[in-house]
Amino acid sequence: xxxxxxxxxxxxxxxxxxxxxxxxxxxxxxxxxxxxxxxxxxxxxxxxxxxxxxxxxxxxxxxxxxxxxxxxxxxxxxxxxxxxxxxxxxxxxxxxxxxxxxxxxxxxxxxxxxxxxxxxxxxxxxxxxxxxxxxxxxxxxxxxxxxxxxxxxxxxxxxxxxxxxxxxxxxxxxxxxxxxxxxxxxxxxxxxxxxxxxxxxxxxxxxxxxxxxxxxxxxxxxxxxxxxxxxxxxxxxxxxxxxxxxxxxxxxxxxxxxxxxxxxxxxxxxxxxxxxxxxxxxxxxxxxxxxxxxxxxxxxxxxxxxxxxxxxxxxxxxxxxxxxxxxxxxxxxxxxxxxxxxxxxxxxxxxxxxxxxxxxxxxxxxxxxxxxxxxxxx
Ligand SMILES: *Cc1c(COP(=O)(O)O)cnc(C)c1O
Numbered sequence: 048x049x050x051x052x053x054x055x056x057x058x059x060x061x062x063x064x065x066x067x068x069x070x071x072x073x074x075x076x077x078x079x080x081x082x083x084x085x086x087x088x089x090x091x092x093x094x095x096x097x098x099x100x101x102x103x104x105x106x107x108x109x110x111x112x113x114x115x116x117x118x119x120x121x122x123x124x125x126x127x128x129x130x131x132x133x134x135x136x137x138x139x140x141x142x143x144x145x146x147x148x149x150x151x152x153x154x155x156x157x158x159x160x161x162x163x164x165x166x167x168x169x170x171x172x173x174x175x176x177x178x179x180x181x182x183x184x185x186x187x188x189x190x191x192x193x194x195x196x197x198x199x200x201x202x203x204x205x206x207x208x209x210x211x212x213x214x215x216x217x218x219x220x221x222x223x224x225x226x227x228x229x230x231x232x233x234x235x236x237x238x239x240x241x242x243x244x245x246x247x248x249x250x251x252x253x254x255x256x257x258x259x260x261x262x263x264x265x266x267x268x269x270x271x272x273x274x275x276x277x278x279x280x281x282x283x284x285x286x287x288x289x290x291x292x293x294x295x296x297x298x299x300x301x302x303x304x305x306x307x308x309x310x311x312x313x314x315x316x317x318x319x320x321x322x323x324x325x326x327x328x329x330x331x332x333x334x335x336x337x338x339x340x341x342x343x344x345x346x347x348x349x350x351x352x353x354x355x356x357x358x359x360x361x362x363x364x365x366x367x368x369x370x371x372x373x374x375x376x377x378x379x380x381x382x383x384x385x386x387x388x389x390x391x392x393x394x395x396x397x398x399x400x401x402x403x404x405x406x407x408x409x410x411x412x413x414x415x416x417x418x419x420x421x422x423x424x425x
Contacts, residue, residue, distance in 0.1 A: 117319060
């Protein structure tokens with residue numbers, strides 16, 4: 048029993064792929080920055096985790112209060128009421144739906160069901176960091192396909208599929224770049240991947256920011272799920288629906304894949320409060336529309352400021368913008384000292400850039416003024 052305290056033998060007891068994990072770097076919490084720099088939390092602006100600046104919908108707050116009375120019981124393990132809402136909305140049977148403790152949970156569940164040592168996952172350079180983590184935790188191989196103008200290169204990703212490949216992860220729109228592959232190109236990729244590889248290769252299409260797309264760009268990915276038995280579409284309540292702290296997301300897939308996901312998830316992976324609030328938020332079209340409009344205006348305000356300051360940015364389809372500032376680490380520190388939290392993305396291979404979540408008008412303004420001062424001092 049004592050040998051586990053010895054460093055060398057511990058390394059032998061733990062898989063190399065676990066020791067090789069570089070943990071996810073989350074946005075700094077407001078309270079932590081307040082402690083570090085002795086700032087008033089009320090004066091801190093956090094534009095670092097793509098959260099909804101409008102806060103939680105009031106409809107969801109009411110649902111939470113009502114659900115609180117039943118917390119001595121375990122949650123509904125099958126999420127019946129929430130699945131019924133999703134089923135009606137997307138026109139798919141309830142046994143095509145998997146709920147997750149955030150959509151992050153669903154990405155983990157998919158990798159748990161489908162990846163193992165000796166298999167491979169394909170994803171793009173600058174794609175969402177969780178694809179790397181979920182692949183690494185299974186001991187599977189990473190095939191990282193170079194980005195094209197910061198975006199997914201779906202032709203190259205198709206070409207990168209080998210007999211070992213079991214999963215292709217696609218984020219659309221992508222985080223941290225904000226890029227978007229038009230529906231027709233995604234459809235063509237799904238068609239040729241299904242035709243060439245059938246059910247051997249599962250495509251995980253992560254649509255965490257889909258609600259922020261302009262109406263003319265939106266598409267109904269539930270119809271793709273009907274068409275392709277190798278497709279999992281994931282969505283979240285964390286971003287446009289304003290429920291990041293509750294952790295709830297969902298996946299749509301045909302029953303064969305849904306059954307696999309169900310085998311490896313925790314029995315009670317989505318808690319009672321999250322289920323109740325998600326139902327309320329999904330029914331709150333007015334909140335969603337407001338979130339969309341605040342985002343649209345804020346995005347333009349950031350673009351205008353970046354243009355004025357001579358900074359390059361990647362046009363974004365999400366609720367954040369990737370901007371090239373040069374010495375991002377120093378600028379990030381200077382922003383923190385001024386009480387503005389944004390996200391450095393060096394760990395994503397973008398050391399000259401910062402990712403800025405779109406906030407309320409006054410929050411965007413605080414960030415822009417701080418950045419302008421820092422750049423003029425330099
Ligand atoms: C934020 C995000 C998610 C996951 O968010 P959850 O809070 O776990 O639902 C998934 N994919 C992308 C690309 C994201 O940016």
